[in-house]
Amino acid sequence: MSRKRNPNFSEMELQILLDNVEKNKDIIFSKHSNVVTNISKKRVWEGICEKVNAVSSGHTRTVDELRKKWSTYASDTKNRISSNRKESVKTGGGMAPPELTPLQDKIVGIMGPTAIEGISGGLDTCGEFEDACSSLSSASTISLQDKPSTSGNNEMDPPKKVSSRKRHIQDEDNQSSQRLVAIEEESSCREGETFY
Template sequence: MASNIVKKAKKPNWESRATKALVMALEDHDHVIRAKFGKHVTKSEKNRAWNEIYQRVNSVAKVERTVEEIKKKWSDLSSQVKRKEARRRADARKTGGGAPMEEPSDTELNLIQNNLYF
């Protein structure tokens, strides 16, 4: 019994300029994306913000990404920055300052400085 499963082609990795565009767009829409739902922030406002982020990312990217892919990238990037920053802080509290850490990338540094990782 042979199944006719068609594998979906893997998209290429994110380009650095698309990632930077994502971070810059999130800086502009941070107040809406991070806010809790309520009378001041509705689901339609959040969707509108994500659609604007979608347009900005895809305007510079070679490969078009969906809103869901952009949200996933943001989640992964945020987790990565949180983990690295927590490790850096823990190492800084060790006797002797701990092992030297690798320098964060420009994108990670931007997220840390603007407190955009959550």
């Protein structure tokens, strides 16, 4: 036996949902997750549920349904904005992407520009970091043939394998040492000393 499908949200139900989410967004989207905050979030959602059910046409909505509707509607709005942005930078003619509905505009106002567009002036370094990490892991070891023996024997020790991460750190240490020497040279020249 198949489950009966819930009716679509009416325009009025959506309007009530968005109005109340906007009024209570500080509580609903609070980053705190302690017991007191979670209880207040639950109470706010229950209050929104009562208001939506007051205008509902026969079907009683649950808090989970409202949360799911908010989540999917906000996600759909973000996807539409992203799609519109992609369409606006394409070359060529064609029809302009459809404008946002007033309810979608309201969602944009509730979420704010950072949730939609990201941090302005921010750099996405995740891709660069992943590239650097993959190049470090692909060159997993480096053989140091020219290192003098530390065992006290007159013979050369067998080549040691050093991980590329350690080698990267050693290179950074060498660069720091070279910068320190350059700074010392510069300061001694200012004092009138000759640095050889």
